[in-house]
Amino acid sequence: MSSVPGLTALARWRLSRRLNHEAEHCAVPWLAAYLASLADLLSLPVSQMPLLAFDLEMTGLEPSVDEILSIGAVPIDGPRLTLTGAWHSLVAGDTGVGQSACIHGIVDQDLQQGTKLERALVELFARAKGRWLVAHHAPLDISFLTHAIEHLYGINVSLPAIDTMALEHRRLQMTQQPWVEGGLRLAACRQRYGLPLYPAHNALMDAIGCGELLLAQKSAMQPASVIELLQ
Amino acid sequence: MDSSELQPIFDFVNGLVPFNQLQPESLEWAARQLEIAYFPAASHIVPLSDDDRRLYIVRSGAFEVRDKEGELVDRLGEGDYFGYPSLLSGDEISNSVKVLEDGLVYQLPEECFSELCSANREFSRFFNRAYARRMRHEGRFKARSMLTTSRLSSLMSSDPITIDIDQLVGEAARLMSQHRVSSVLVQEGEQLVGILTDRDLRSRVLAEDKGPFTRIADVMTTAPLTVEPETLVFEATVLMGEHNVHHLPVTRNGKPVGMVTSTDILRSQSSQPLLMMGEIDRQTHIEGLVNLSKRIPMLLQNLISADARAEEIGRILTSVTDALTRRLIELAQSQLGEAPMDFCWLAFGSQGRQDQVACSDQDNGMLLAREPDSQEAEYFSQLAKIVCDGLDACGYIYCPGDIMAMNPKWRMSLKEWQQRFSSWVNSPEPKALMHASIFFDMRAIYGPERLFDGLQLSVLELTRDNDIFLALLTGNAMNSRPPLGFFRQFVLERDGSEVKGIDLKHKGSAIINDIARVYALSAGVREINTPKRIRQLVDLGVINRKDALNLADAQEFIAHMRLANQGRQFEEGQKPDNYLKPGAVSSLVRHQLKEAFKVVDDAQSGIRLRFMRAY
Known part of the structure; x- marks a missing residue:
């Protein structure tokens, strides 16, 4: 993917300014620290940029109604995912699991041992410090995070993230490949790059699956700047 | 977490x-x-x-x-x-x-x-x-000889005493007494050209009124029988017996590297197959041979438990079969009288390739020096009947396909055999050729070498670089594929007792034999034994060293698994077969087997690319 260097530099500057601005005005210290750490990342070459692939399991798709059940995350350093840094946490919520237990295999009993949502968020962002967040269909996961932050602290924050689904969508459009319904699901995207099928469905394995997909996409797209990935 | x-x-x-x-x-x-x-x-x-x-x-x-x-x-x-x-x-x-x-x-x-x-x-x-x-x-070829105890290299004297061909007999005699040896090897440059022994000094020098100033070249035995360091001790013994010599120079690429005498061998303990072959030669009745042959399963068992290489076990068991066959021919001749003309007893298939295992059936034929008249034909008919019946009584059951010397169809003159091979090679129908492939693995068990050479060389002349024939032969060799897909099932069926298992013979060894045969016939290689064929093909540059090593390793490993499996079946009182049950092996062995079958698969693709491209 080629890009105009001048415009990229401009976009980088704009993002940097926005991140610094958000960090300065953020009343939650750990979140401010996180946002500030991202601004520093913008000068790194794409090949070295540190990432954190993550995934949330939720009770549904509506942030204002549904709850986060579990969080999984795995760091990516340069060309590698490191499993020593893999993390998974169940999140205790106010309401029961309901119907979605069938999908995730998480039952209420497990959640009693889970961390409170706030502690889970603090831990997630501590792990994400100095790393760009990566998720498959990131807008959904990010909206749950920002909603939780708003709910806990009463502040609005915008979190940049790399969306492997959007990247795949873009790539398919550019290469004019036809795609079928469901062709942008994680498993379908992975298949296109010859990545193996991971049968289990939990937040950590999905985070790993998403991280591997990003490595494959990066090697196929050869982006010149992280800006291309964040768009 | x-x-x-x-x-x-x-x-x-x-x-x-x-x-x-x-x-x-x-x-x-x-x-x-x-x-x-x-x-x-x-x-x-x-x-x-x-x-x-x-x-x-x-x-x-x-x-x-x-x-x-x-x-x-x-x-x-x-x-x-x-x-x-x-x-x-x-x-x-x-x-x-x-x-x-x-x-x-x-x-x-x-x-x-x-x-x-x-x-x-x-x-x-x-x-x-x-x-x-x-x-x-x-890059090796030397790591072959793991089992050194039974090889010549373990008991030969290295640094053999040598002398230049230009020297005189007196100098040779001095050298021999100085080193207390009974023979000296004669060299021209670095190559071995002759041997001079105590006996030669007596019978060709002194008894002929010649003196110490006689030239060595005039009295030595030229172009002596030689062996390689990897030759099995027992094979060397057989050679000495057959050719009535007591000294065997050991050479590598024509250069002398050692010497073995019958005394060296006597000193090393007499091994079981050797004893057995000696006993075979002493039998005067077929009943004696039948009794001796009952020891073959035990012999196989001992060889397996002694961890001999599968290739060697095949050669040893085949040597016993050869000895039995030869003795039967001799016994038949003592009954029927001398043969009216030169003839060769031919062994085909596994006996030809020297890779017999337990429960082999017989595949043999007879090559006559010329067209027999009716009386001569009757003689050979009776001879063949005695030998084939004898082999059957010894446990080598009649060939189900009737490929036996007792069948007049496979008792032919040199000319007829040449015509038969020519018809297989030149107008090949895939099916007919498939049944004929065992004939291309033929070896003379008995009879004058030059008669057999006449047949073998003419066959190789027909097959060498014969694109159409080789393509068809290759096609036949593709009929059976190694069971690579089996390994996924393997895991699922681990505890299933109804699983038949992997056919190690037809899905493994036989394919490798087919592949080696195609290459050997394409290049006019005279070797019949599959590992020897592969080695020679490397020397000739027909296949590269790495592929050859892979294939030789795969051959040895699959054959080893087959023997070990049969050994276990024998111990458990079952009838030995070629099926390896999945539950019988560790996952490590399964991994190695899979690797071996992968090599077979690659080699198959190799011959397809090489010989079937144009068709």
Whole structure:
């Protein structure tokens, strides 16, 4: 993917300014620290940029109604995912699991041992410090995070993230490949790059699956700047 | 976090030898140390660095290992490893890894690998073996002789006493008494050209009124019978007996490297097959031979438990069959009188290739020097009947396909045999050719060499570079495929008792025999024994060394599994067959078998590319 260097530099500057601005005005210290750490990342070459692939399991798709059940995350350093840094946490919520237990295999009993949502968020962002967040269909996961932050602290924050689904969508459009319904699901995207099928469905394995997909996409797209990935 | 969150990764690693040998805690620990990287085919190579060594585990995709010279060392797919040689040796990384197909690779950092190696013997042993195998693949041929005890090299005198052909007999005699030896090897340059023995000095010098100033060249035995250091002791003994000599120069590429005498051999303890062959030669009645042959299963059992190489076991068992056949022919002649003309007893198939195992049936024929008249034909008919009946009584059952010398169809003159081969070679129908393939593995068990040579050389003349024939023969060799797909089922059916198992003969050894035959006939190679064919094909440059080593290793491993399996069946009182039951082998052996079958599959593709391209 080629890009105009001048415009990229401009976009980088704009993002940097926005991140610094958000960090300065953020009343939650750990979140401010996180946002500030991202601004520093913008000068790194794409090949070295540190990432954190993550995934949330939720009770549904509506942030204002549904709850986060579990969080999984795995760091990516340069060309590698490191499993020593893999993390998974169940999140205790106010309401029961309901119907979605069938999908995730998480039952209420497990959640009693889970961390409170706030502690889970603090831990997630501590792990994400100095790393760009990566998720498959990131807008959904990010909206749950920002909603939780708003709910806990009463502040609005915008979190940049790399969306492997959007990247795949873009790539398919550019290469004019036809795609079928469901062709942008994680498993379908992975298949296109010859990545193996991971049968289990939990937040950590999905985070790993998403991280591997990003490595494959990066090697196929050869982006010149992280800006291309964040768009 | 509990382990189930990473279950798919644990499951994958746990399905791999030798990770499956680890304790569950070690396995879990190891899996958590993994790093995951993706290599697109477009990036061509996997960057490897001496400062950052890892064990690489292929999770998906395909890779290729090449050495410094760019020669292919290994092809890797899911569940295969690379990077371990430098982890084990500490040497600089010299191989490169090429990406053939986009792939995901799990990587275990060096400290973790070392930790697992020191904590678990099976784990380190697996990689050390794999490393040893790699080393062998990278230029050896010498590591062949693992079992040194039964080879000539273990008892021959090295640094043989030699003398130049221009010297005189007196000098030779002085040399011999000085070194207290009974013979001296005669060289021209570095090549062995003759031998001079105590007996020669007596009968060709003194008894002929010649003196010490006689030229060695005039009295020596020229072009003596020689053997190689790898020759089995017992084979050398057979040779000495057949040719009535007591000295066997040991040479390599024509240069003398040692000497073996009958006394050397006597001194080494007499081994069981040798004793048995001696007894065979002393029998005067067929009943005696039948009784002796009852010991063959026990002999096989002893050889298997002595861990002899499968190739050697095949040669030893075949030598016993040969000896029985020869003795039967002699007994028949003492009954019927001398044969009216020269003839050869031909062995086909496994006896021809010298890879007989238990429960072989007979495949033989007779080659007559010329067209017999009716009386002569009757003589050979009776001779063949006696020998074939005798072999059947000894446990070598009649050939179900009736390929036996007692069938007049397979008792022919040289001219008729030549015509028969010519009709197989020149107007080949695939089906007819398939049934005829065992005839191309023929060896003379009895009779004058030059008669047999006349047939064999004319056959090779027909087949060499005969594209149409070779393409059809190759087509036949593709009919059976190695059971690569079997290994996935293997896991599922591990405890199923109804599983028939892998047919090690027809899906393994037989295919390798087919492949070696195609190459041998294409290049006019006279060897019949499959490992010897392969060795000669390498020397002639027909197949490259690496492929040959792989194929020879696969042949030995599959044959070894087949013998070990039959040994176990024998012990359990079952009828030996060629089916290896999945439950009977460890996952390590399964891994090795899979590798061996992969080699067979590659070799099959190799002949298809080479001989079937145009058709």
